[in-house]
Amino acid sequence: MTAPIISLKNIDVTFTPKGKTIHAVQDVSIDVQKGDIYGIVGYSGAGKSTLVRTVNLLQEPTSGSVLVNGETLFDKQENQPSHKVKGQELKEKRRKIGMIFQHFNLLNERTVEENVLFALENSKEKEGVKKEKVHELLELVDLSDRANQYPSQLSGGQKQRVAIARALANDPEILISDEATSALDPKTTRQILFLLKKLNKEYNLTVLLITHEMEAVKAIANKVAVMQNGRVLEKGSTLDIFTKPSAELTKEFIATATNQDQAIEAISQSDAVSDLAAGQLFAQLTYSGNATNEPLITSLYQHFGIVANILYGNVEVLQETEVGSLLVILSGDTKNMDAALDFLAAQSVSVNILKGEQA
Numbered sequence: 001m002t003a004p005i006i007s008l009k010n011i012d013v014t015f016t017p018k019g020k021t022i023h024a025v026q027d028v029s030i031d032v033q034k035g036d037i038y039g040i041v042g043y044s045g046a047g048k049s050t051l052v053r054t055v056n057l058l059q060e061p062t063s064g065s066v067l068v069n070g071e072t073l074f075d076k077q078e079n080q081p082s083h084k085v086k087g088q089e090l091k092e093k094r095r096k097i098g099m100i101f102q103h104f105n106l107l108n109e110r111t112v113e114e115n116v117l118f119a120l121e122n123s124k125e126k127e128g129v130k131k132e133k134v135h136e137l138l139e140l141v142d143l144s145d146r147a148n149q150y151p152s153q154l155s156g157g158q159k160q161r162v163a164i165a166r167a168l169a170n171d172p173e174i175l176i177s178d179e180a181t182s183a184l185d186p187k188t189t190r191q192i193l194f195l196l197k198k199l200n201k202e203y204n205l206t207v208l209l210i211t212h213e214m215e216a217v218k219a220i221a222n223k224v225a226v227m228q229n230g231r232v233l234e235k236g237s238t239l240d241i242f243t244k245p246s247a248e249l250t251k252e253f254i255a256t257a258t259n260q261d262q263a264i265e266a267i268s269q270s271d272a273v274s275d276l277a278a279g280q281l282f283a284q285l286t287y288s289g290n291a292t293n294e295p296l297i298t299s300l301y302q303h304f305g306i307v308a309n310i311l312y313g314n315v316e317v318l319q320e321t322e323v324g325s326l327l328v329i330l331s332g333d334t335k336n337m338d339a340a341l342d343f344l345a346a347q348s349v350s351v352n353i354l355k356g357e358q359a
């Protein structure tokens with residue numbers, strides 16, 4: 001594997017407002033490969049923004065190291081001299097890391113074109129070349145016809161597209177998206193996410209996607225880290241995390257993103273689940289790839305005498321792989337239940353028992 005484009009190692013960020021200590025980020029290590037769309041998901045206050053702001057040193061870590069493109073921007077370890085890129089060098093590095101935010105941060109008194117041009121104010125290029133570049137960027141985000149309008153004349157999605165054009169003005173290799181879709185409606189959110197995906201695909205742009213919505217991660221990210229109280233609870237490929245989540249918080253995020261929580265709640269109240277007999281299990285089976293419902297269910301009966309009554313089924317496509325989820329009641333030969341569950345595990349089917357106990 002090639003060296004990561006971003007490597008955060010043992011990052012700690014501690015704030016001490018009025019003598020109170022807040023451990024905003026605690027011992028977080030993350031490697032991002034070039035071309036990744038890396039989701040960082042967590043509820044408000046989890047430490048996501050603080051963590052990603054260390055990538056371009058808008059936030060200096062209390063300790064740990066930050067490497068971008070293999071170059072150490074910051075390094076501070078206990079009892080060792082610290083290292084930090086500063087001044088003009090830091091400014092130049094920052095220019096290669098674009099950022100977009102929830103509230104767009106546009107200049108309201110400037111036109112769309114001027115907002116994007118503003119990002120090029122340090123460029124030594126001639127005015128004509130800069131303007132040409134701005135027009136290319138506006139075309140890329142499909143806003144050429146709005147160049148002379150002001151932000152107040154644009155919708156939220158259009159404002160975010162201006163912000164994206166501005167963030168790309170200095171040809172960054174990395175784009176940090178900090179809750180960029182949180183203020184947008186679902187349809188506009190999808191449009192912005194797919195624009196990020198397009199930029200990622202066509203320009204190999206690496207995206208750090210900070211969000212409290214697993215839905216956004218599911219839509220475009222290939223990797224994800226789940227944060228809570230300043231720590232990363234788990235991280236991995238989106239497919240692995242969705243099919244084999246270990247932390248309760250991750251399960252909660254996934255259930256919301258896939259609408260499974262609603263399905264589970266509704267089905268939990270059905271007679272079949274309310275009147276679950278001894279030895280029956282109400283379970284969620286999740287699988288990915290080639291495993292399909294039918295052979296799985298048939299095998300359970302043929303080999304173990306276990307009947308799986310399907311109450312709900314859903315298939316999603318994640319990273320071009322099918323991920324299936326079934327809510328079932330398993331019943332039958334109780335002494336074979338353990339073996340049946342082992343069989344499912346051997347087929348890489350993850351089983352989450354929602355109600356009932358094994359005999």
Ligand SMILES: Nc1ncnc2c1ncn2[C@@H]1O[C@H](COP(=O)(O)OP(=O)(O)OP(=O)(O)O)[C@@H](O)[C@H]1O
Pocket residue numbers: 015016017022023024042043044045046047048049050051179
């Ligand atoms: N400059 C600061 N001074 C003091 N405390 C801070 C500062 N910045 C962040 N914090 C605290 O650090 C913790 C993590 O905040 P952070 O903004 O990184 O979380 P987040 O996951 O990005 O949430 P949100 O989406 O709400 O911003 C919070 O408790 C926050 O109040």
